[in-house]
Amino acid sequence: MQAQTATPTAAADKPTVRLSKSQAGTGGSVTVTGAGWRPKAILMVLICGRSTPSRGVPGGTDSCANAEGRAVTADDKGAFRRELPVAEPPVSCPCVVHVSTITGPKAEADAAFQVAGHSVEPLPREAAGGHLSLLTDSRLEGSSGLLTWFGAPPARELVLTVGNVGTSxxxxxxxxxxTSHGVFAPRWEEQQWRGTIQPGREARITLPVTLAAGAHGDYTVSLEHGGKVLTEQPWNVGRPWGVTLFWLMLCLVVPAALFRIGMAGVERVRPGREAPERRRRRPRMPGLPGWVSGPAASTAAHAQPRTPSPSRTRSALPWFTPDTDPGATRPTGLSSAQEDPST
Known part of the structure; x- marks a missing residue:
């Protein structure tokens, strides 16, 4: 059976997918090969229903056999080869083998495939009317502030230009x-843009994007309208180091405060401690220098007689001897002859 070649969803220079067979039953397998993909890109290979290579997968991955999907990594040249088990998708055929990137810039390609024994129903006709298409590359605008460094929710604005290629x-x-984190599925949120885009006109769209508090790591912001993904933008969110610093300081301050409180309690209950305001100033011993104090000096002061010594009644002048000291007192009852030994 001749191998089937994928019809890319965009221009001819986009990635391509080839199948080893165009039809297989449940329980079988099909070999999927690709070329033109981003080197080292991580890809997801799925069998999806109610899809064609020209229209892509309008229902998204909800119309695919996700449990039997396989992941593959492209080589240095952007090529890959993967064996895919055949399984019935949750919706009817026509079916395709859908290959898309998981991370990084959005890229996808489809190849027609028939699941033997699975129901086939005609596709619903596309409703006539307005249809939005991305005209220029989208971007995330904004920056993180000081509160984000302390765990506040990171916020950006998704800015893009779309054009109305429909008839109304x-x-x-x-x-x-x-918004998706790593390889996890995105969490979708509806946002309405106020305004009217006439046929053949374009408009600049600005939509706010907010993550959860404390979010950090590699995120991907996707924008979808009418069942088709218009753009995807990577977003590298920095770690809130302020929260880490706060907990580190808390682990240092709290033990120090508890230690100070405990030491204050120990000082209060320690026995034999006398309050400083209740201490009495002990009297100094008279006639002793001011640095002599204490119980020994007090006891010595009480033991000494309080009568002045004879030397204290004499003059302390150095040029007087004890005999010629005018301030010396003579003993009573002695004559001048007795006082002078030489007479």
Whole structure:
């Protein structure tokens, strides 16, 4: 059986997918090969229903056999080869083998495939009217502030320019904004843009994007309208180091405060401690220098007689001898002859 070649969803220079067979039953397998992908890109290979290579997968991955999907990594040249088990998708055929990137810039390609024994129903006709298409590359604008460094929710604005390629105006379009972390599925949120885009006109769309508090790491912001993904933007969110610093300081301050409180309690209950305000100033011993104090000096002061010594009654002048000291007192009852030994 001749191998089937994928019809890329965009221009001819986009990635391509080839199948080893165009039909297989449940329980079988099909070999999927690809080329033109981003080197080292991580890809997801799925069998999806109610899809064609020209229209892509309008229902998203909800119409695919996700449990039997396989992941593969492209080589240095952007090529890959993967064996895919055949399983029935949750919706009817026509079916495709859908290959898309998991991380990084958005890229996808489809190849027609028939699941033997699975029901086939005609696709619903596309409703006529307005249709939005991305005209320029989208971007995330904004920056993180001081509160984000302490764990506040990171916020950005998704800015893009879309054009109405349909035949009728598009009024107040509702977009699906999704945020995904790593390889996890995006979480979608509806946001309505107020305004009218006439056929053949373009408009600049600005939509707010907010993550959860404390979020950090590699995120991907996706924008979907009318069942098709318009753009995807990577977002590298820095770690809130302020929270780490806060907990580190808390682990240092709290033990120090508890230690100070404990030491104050120990000082209060320690026995034999006398309050400083209750201490009495002990009297100094008279006639002793001011640095002599204490119980020994006090006891010595009481033991000494309080009568002045004879030397204290004499003059302390150095040029007088004890005999010629005018301040010396003579003993009573002695004559001048007795006083002078030489007479």
């Amino acid at each position: 105006p598009v009024r107040n379009p509702v977009f699906q904004v999704g």
